[in-house]
Amino acid sequence: MQISTNFAPPFKLIAPFFLIGAIVLMGCSFSLFFIDTVELTTHHSEVLAFTHFFLLGFVMMVIFGSMAQLIPVVLEVEHFAVELYYAIYPLLLLGTILMVLGFLNYPMLLPFGGVVAFVSFGIFLLETFLTLKKVKKFNFTSFSVLLANFLLLIGLIVGIILALGYSGIITVDLQRFLTTHIYFVFIGYVGVSIMGMSLVLLPMFWLSHSFSWKWVKIALGVLSLGVILVGVSSIFQNKTIEQLGYGITLYAMFLYGIQILIIYKTRARIEKDIYLKSILVSFVFFSFSLILGLSTFITQNEKVYLAIGWFAFGFVLFLISGHFYKIIPFLVWFERFSPFVGKKKVPMLADMVPLKSANFQLFMSAFGWLVVGIGLLVEQNSIFYAGASFLSIGAIFLLKDIVFMINFKE
Numbered sequence: 001m002q003i004s005t006n007f008a009p010p011f012k013l014i015a016p017f018f019l020i021g022a023i024v025l026m027g028c029s030f031s032l033f034f035i036d037t038v039e040l041t042t043h044h045s046e047v048l049a050f051t052h053f054f055l056l057g058f059v060m061m062v063i064f065g066s067m068a069q070l071i072p073v074v075l076e077v078e079h080f081a082v083e084l085y086y087a088i089y090p091l092l093l094l095g096t097i098l099m100v101l102g103f104l105n106y107p108m109l110l111p112f113g114g115v116v117a118f119v120s121f122g123i124f125l126l127e128t129f130l131t132l133k134k135v136k137k138f139n140f141t142s143f144s145v146l147l148a149n150f151l152l153l154i155g156l157i158v159g160i161i162l163a164l165g166y167s168g169i170i171t172v173d174l175q176r177f178l179t180t181h182i183y184f185v186f187i188g189y190v191g192v193s194i195m196g197m198s199l200v201l202l203p204m205f206w207l208s209h210s211f212s213w214k215w216v217k218i219a220l221g222v223l224s225l226g227v228i229l230v231g232v233s234s235i236f237q238n239k240t241i242e243q244l245g246y247g248i249t250l251y252a253m254f255l256y257g258i259q260i261l262i263i264y265k266t267r268a269r270i271e272k273d274i275y276l277k278s279i280l281v282s283f284v285f286f287s288f289s290l291i292l293g294l295s296t297f298i299t300q301n302e303k304v305y306l307a308i309g310w311f312a313f314g315f316v317l318f319l320i321s322g323h324f325y326k327i328i329p330f331l332v333w334f335e336r337f338s339p340f341v342g343k344k345k346v347p348m349l350a351d352m353v354p355l356k357s358a359n360f361q362l363f364m365s366a367f368g369w370l371v372v373g374i375g376l377l378v379e380q381n382s383i384f385y386a387g388a389s390f391l392s393i394g395a396i397f398l399l400k401d402i403v404f405m406i407n408f409k410e
Contacts, residue, residue: 008073009082011335015406016089017065018328022402024057024096025317026395032372032388037379041302042309043178049103054313055186056096056117062320063193064088064124067145069331071131074200075142080130084123091120099163107166114163121156125149140213144196144220148189151227155184158231179234179242187249188227190316195220195256198319202260205275205326207268215259223252243297250293257286273350274358278322281366285314288373306376314369321365321398325353328405336408352408354401361401365394 028050035046068085072078098113128149135142158181165172195216202208229245260283289311292304329352337346368391375384 009068009079011331013082013085014065014069014331017061018324018402020089020093021058021062022399024053024061026399028054028058029388029392029395033385037375037381037384040306042305045103049100052103053096053100056092059190059316061089061092067128070197071128071145075135077131077134080127080134084127088120088123091116095120107168110163110166111169114160118156118160121152125153140217141196141200144192147224148192148196151184151188151192155181155189158184176234176237180231183227183230191223192220194319201323202263208263208266211262211266215255215262219252219255219259222248222255226252250290253290274325274353274355274362275322277362278318281362282315282318282322285311285318285369289315303377303379307373310373310376318366324402325358328402329353332405332408352405354404357397357401361394361397364390364397368394
C-alpha cells in the first residue's frame with residue numbers, strides 16, 4: 001500500500017475529534033455507576049443512552065477525525081472541502097448529547113438530537129462521496145470506504161425513523177428497526193471501516209509485508225451479505241434469514257481474524273510497544289465476543305447479548321486507543337518537527353509517548369472492561385461498579401496521555 005502525505009489536512013483539524021472522543025469516553029466510564037445490572041435488557045433506556053454516547057461521541061467522533069486524515073492520504077486525492085470538518089464535530093457532539101438526554105429523561109429531544117447528528121453525518125458522507133468521486137482508480141481500500149459509507153447512509157435513515165418512533169411522533173415497530181439500525185451502523189459501517197483501514201495501518205506500523213489480502217477481501221463480502229440479511233430480515237420478521245445473517249457475520253469476523261493473524265506473523269517489527277499490547281487486548285475481547293456470539297445459537301439469554309455488545313465495544317475501544325499512541329505522535333511530529341530534520345536535533349516518535357502512563361492506562365482499562373463484562377453476565381452490581389472504577393481511571397489517563405502527546409514540545 002503506497003501512501004502519501006501530500007494531501008493531509010492540518011493537525012488542528014484532527015485534534016478536536018480525538019480530544020472530544022477521549023472526554024466522551026471518560027463520561028461513558030462515569031455513567032456506568034448509574035446503571036443497575038439487575039433485569040437489564042438490550043432495550044433498556046440506559047443501555048440505549050450508553051450505546052449512543054459511546055458509539056456516536058467516542059467511536060464515530062474518532063473515526064471521522066481519522067478519516068479526515070486517512071482518506072486523502074491513502075487515496076492520494078485532495079479533500080473536496082476539508083473545511084466542512086470544522087462543522088462536523090460540534091454538530092455530532094450536540095446531537096449525541098441531545099440523544100442521550102432523550103433516551104434517559106426527555107424523549108422529545110430524540111428527534112432533535114437525531115436530526116442534528118444526521119446533519120453532521122450527512123456533511124461527512126457528502127464530503128466523503130465527493131472526495132471519492134475524484135479517485136481515478138479504485139482499489140480495495142477505496143472500495144471499502146465507499147461501501148462503509150453506503151451502509152452508514154442506510155443506517156442513518158433507519159436511525160431517524162427510530163428517533164421519531166421512540167419520541168412518539170410516528171408509530172413504528174422499534175424492535176425490528178433497532179436491529180437494522182445497529183447492524184448497518186455498528187457492524188456495517190464500523191466493521192467495514194476497520195477491515196479496510198486496518199489493512200493499511202497494521203502493516204505500516206508492524207512493517208508487515210508479503211502477505212495475501214484474500215481473507216479480508218472474502219470477509220468484506222461475507223460481512224456485507226450478513227449485514228444486509230440481518231437488516232432486511234429484521235424489518236420483515238423472518239427469523240430464519242436473521243439467524244443466517246448472524247451466522248454469516250460471525251464467519252466474516254472469523255475470516256478477518258485469520259487475516260490479522262497472518263499480518264501479525266509476517267511483521268518485521270518485534271518490539272512489544274503499547275500499540276502492539278493494545279491491539280492484542282482488542283482481539284482478546286474480539287474473541288470473547290465471537291465465543292459468546294456462537295453460544296446464542298444454543299441458548300437465548302439477554303445477559304449474553306449485553307456481554308456480546310460490551311466485548312465488541314471493547315474490541316473497538318482498544319483498537320482505537322492503541323492507534324492513538326501511533327497516529328497522534330506521528331501527526332504532531334510531522335507538522336511540528338519534520339521541517340527541522342537535518343537542521344537541529346528533533347525528538348524521536350518514541351520520545352513523544354508517555355510509556356509508563358500508557359501501560360498503566362491499558363492495564364486499568366482492560367481489567368476494568370473485563371470486570372464490567374463479568375458483572376453484566378452474573379448481574380452483580382458490586383462487580384460491575386468495581387470494573388467501572390478501574391475503567392474510569394484508565395479513561396482519565398488516556399485523556400491525559402492524548403493531551404500530553406498533542407502538546408508535546410522539545
